[in-house]
Amino acid sequence: MTPSIDDMPAVMGDDGQFHAQDEAVDLSDTKLEAWVALGFFWILGATVFYQFFTRYVMNDSAAWTEEIARYLLIAVVFTGATIGVVKNNHIQVDFFYKFMPTPMARAMATVVDVLRVGFFAAAAVLTVMMMLKLGSNSRMTMVDLPMNWVYGICLLGFIAMAFRSVQIALFHHRRGYSVLERPESSMDDK
Template identity: 70%
Template sequence: MSNLPDLDAMPKVMGDDGQFHATDEEVYLSGTPIEAWVALGFFWVLGATVFYQFFTRYVLNNSASWTEEIARYLLIAVVFTGATIGVAKNNHIQVDFFYKFMPQWLSNVMNTLVDIMRIGFFGAATFLTYQMMEKLGNYKMTIVDLPMNLVYGVVLLGFAAMCIRAIWVMKIHWQRGYTVLQRPESEMTDR
């Protein structure tokens, strides 16, 4: 007796005509949050900047010095706007092992505490970023003659958006009566 799978029982991807037959699901972008579009915009500008750097360095043999610094700051923008998507989807790293063994009342207390601490963290990070921006004043970037507060402004907006999304997530948790920690199979929707 062989341990090989029955090939006739497996789904067919190749038709009798020898052609690959598959259909893609339709893509709906209507539910895409604004943060995702902003992150996508920063990503495309980052990609164009890195391509320009590659072109000037290897094709023209005269590297544009500003591209490395701007690419670094654009990557920061992608990260902080992208992190907002993670907060909105409530899919950041979490440990749900202990929630399987906790009594329901303790699980509810822990969920509320996690939500409050998340909101507090993002609120504090927003405030501290604002304070740092005030202290920087007119400090300029190293190569490009632009204020560093442009970069920290994106970070500030990212933290503020994460704080607003964390409040939104807590509201949904209260409405549903459970969180993803209690029911890992559930998704984050506004229902």
Template identity: 65%
Template structure:
């Protein structure tokens, strides 16, 4: 038996003309969720802010003081809104080791409990963030003369999006009869 692979069996990357030919797949953004677009917008705003900070500090040698604070808040917005993407894909960190050894009915009940507790936690986070915003009142940001509640409002919207997506994830789990905890090889697209 020869260890040399058959050249004809390998994928061909060169055309008959001796040139390398590549075609890209069509880009389909139709499945992109609204929270993903919002997170992308916050991320780009963050990138532009950090670039402006770098430019003013190292090129103009006159740092714009507001960029540090705004960059911090844009990072917070990116994380909280972007976390809803992870909830929708149901790919946040989880420990599924125990589920492999439990009887099916017990594992199913625990997976349902996890879904319910996630929804309850995120719903409580929405309420607590709202209460925090009420207590903050007219508190302003440190350098920029804007209300601090803008930052908390974005966090609350992120929590609300995560809560709505958690409800959707639980509905999918109920429809198909198992969750990713019970079958770690599954994804949200499996139906």
């Protein structure tokens, strides 16, 4: 049902002026992963700005900025993916769950939770194996730093995603259903 015009808050005051008030911003429930991703994002932004400034203003581009910006983007992606796991809003197909019997849907949702944990744990193990194989011999192209620093951030992202996936699976188990079974629900529903 669409709210009527009388149900909406008034933005035009008796004085004929526009009055709007923003809600208070509450960042108290922001997860650690979001702050880390924001930090990487700001460092990425500063790096890209420095690249722009040196290329177009100073006409002498800093060669290292493109490579470092690429690695910072990787860091933003892997920490940002953890936020998606925390919010449980990665891409999912819930169409068939509407037609399944409830016990079957519950079992399938549990399998999805277990597979998600397994996938991120396996990705973490494979990342460690790759880092060990590369050792300290693999270096960045423009900056003389080990590539394992970049892979270390990916590893931390996979570990965080696996940990958060376990938390989500336990939450779904305690609640008795997941968002796959009830798409209208959210992580805030108890």
